[in-house]
Amino acid sequence: MIKRKIIFLIIIILSIIAIQACVTNYYFRYVYKDANSLLRNKNINEKYFLKAHLKNGDVCILRDTWKVDTLSSVLIGKGERFDFKRNIISEGDISIPFDSIAIYETNKKIVDAESSRLLALGIIDAFDVVGGLLCLTHPKYCFGSCPTFYLNENDNFHFANAEGFSNAISPSMEYTDIDALNNGTILNNIFSLTMKNEALETHCVNSVNILAFPRKKRERVYNSPKNKFFLCENLYLANLAKVNNKDITQNIKIDDRYEYFSPSDIDNLKSKEEIYLTYENVNNSSNLGLLVNFRQTLMTTYFIYNAIGYMGDEVSDIFAKFESNCKIATNIKDGIKNELGDIELYLWDDNSKSWTYQDSLYETGPIAINRQILPLKSKSNNSTINLKIVLNKGLWRIDYLALTNFKKEVEPIEISPSGVLNNGKNDDFSLGLLKNPNKYLISMPGSEYRFHYVLPKNNQDYELFLSSKGYYLEWMRKDWLQEKDLFKLYTMFENPKKYLKDEAHSFKLYESRLEKEFWDSKIDKKKFSYYAK
Amino acid sequence: MLNKIISIFLILTFFLGGCSSFPYFPSYLPSSDKVGVNQFGSYIKLELKNGNDIGGELIAADNSQIYVLIETQNDKIISKKTIKLEYSELEDFSFYYAKPENYYSRIALSLVSVLHGFWLVITLPLNLIVRNSVAIGSKNSFKYYGTEVNSKQLSQFARFPQGIPENIKFENIK
Known part of the structure; x- marks a missing residue:
């Protein structure tokens, strides 16, 4: 704010x-009809330029050395004299009798x-x-990152519907990323999705498929962190949400992009905080799941950029080692992630008077909002449900926390693209690459692809998810070469706990300067037609 | 997307500033720091009721008339003459007493906003607003409109603030 x-x-x-x-x-000159009125001018000591307009049409322009000699009745000074056609007549010392002067003009310098x-x-x-x-030095603050996906191709990254495989910064880290598209009612069986490369990265896209689930009115499908899909109904909005006794209910009650987030701990980026949630009048307390709409702050982006900066001019050698050494790759992938921790969910058990761990989730990426469900493992017999969420301080932005009842687990219909438009033109070559599991569509900065999908049935509404597989290569920036620090890189991967403590102050500088500015630039509560429920 | 941004930029540029580009100013018009020692009159632009526009050096002005030295061109021969106009013949007029700085070229620097990525949505309009305002503001900074001055004030910006000298025929003033 x-x-x-x-x-x-x-x-x-x-x-x-x-x-x-x-x-x-506004600038007006001062004119005087005789020498007396010129002398009476209270500002005369400021020595303005003086022009003496003579009765014969000549003009004498005197610099700041002029004097009024009242004894001799002459104006004397140094300057130039021009005739009525403004040709110069003389230059130097000038003496002008008062009676030859028609008008005096003073001019203050325009300063x-x-x-x-x-x-x-x-x-x-x-x-x-x-x-x-x-x-240029922090492109992700300005140019986005990873492949970004849009239902409305004209939206900017603040309203991206999904971002693909954010963790996959090298070929060996390739994975399939599933993101809810949160689509509105589908009216026909043709569905389109736009993929953009808005960063200085090379995106290697193996597949961009749609997972479709038929749904009826008031039914929604949500995916869990383990990529299980649940058909759900009913919504219970939070009655109270508190962090450190601060009421944040309005931030998390409605799916409106008005998010809760907190600044990082200046002493340690590992620090956690707890959100306490109360849901009242939960009519059906069986098969409950917590819907979590969330995304990350720019903290992980900061780590990725730092890591590449620390590699300096050895970036390609080190990445080659990642590709050939599983242990290093695992350290990169999980080291800091494990220290930062998941978003953990706990349920209050009235019988044991304690919090019971339910499940957790983690999804990298600061741009698109993830929408996932955490099914409660324990059953509550009470219509009032108390939950606790434990999460890293400064890493997460939480938009929505609501309870729902899941009816059953459902299986997706996977649909691959039937057509690809590359900057508005049909691109069968790219379509062929996406259909071949051994090939990659290479998307360069500024690229924009629109994929068309044919859904199984007309006049059937579907809940849609994006299933994108691939990896991306961050482009090295010249400025990063100066940040080479292999020891810090080693600490980051081998001792992430220490790194998070050491780096807390530096991150705080970035966080305070850029984080809020970046996200506050979004237009509040923009409504898209496909958000209409 | 980039094409759209460039198109919007061009449209905004033309809309905000390009349509009123930097005008011609005669060589006798001084820079602002020399306005106090300039021997010539201001550059006046007159809009006549007959639909013609005239521009030239303001020679003199009194309660009913304005004298203006204009340049005319016949068969590549440029000649100067002073003409006398009644206020009743004028629709409107404005004059410059100093030559403004030209900042229009710096509007193009707004394109730097492309480097700002998504922030361009904010920085491009901001750049265009500030740079156009500066350019337009500068263009009009040493200008008066006819409605802002009376005939006495107007005469102070003429070559002869005292009026046409008695010994000189205004037709002879060059």
């Missing part, structure tokens, strides 16, 4: 400067006429340069 106010203030200041830049310099404009341009230039440098 403070950052938003600062941005607002900057915009206001720039606007004022801009308006100021439009202001005309700093361009200062307000130069200030405005200076500020905007500095703003552009700093912004440009920040974006």
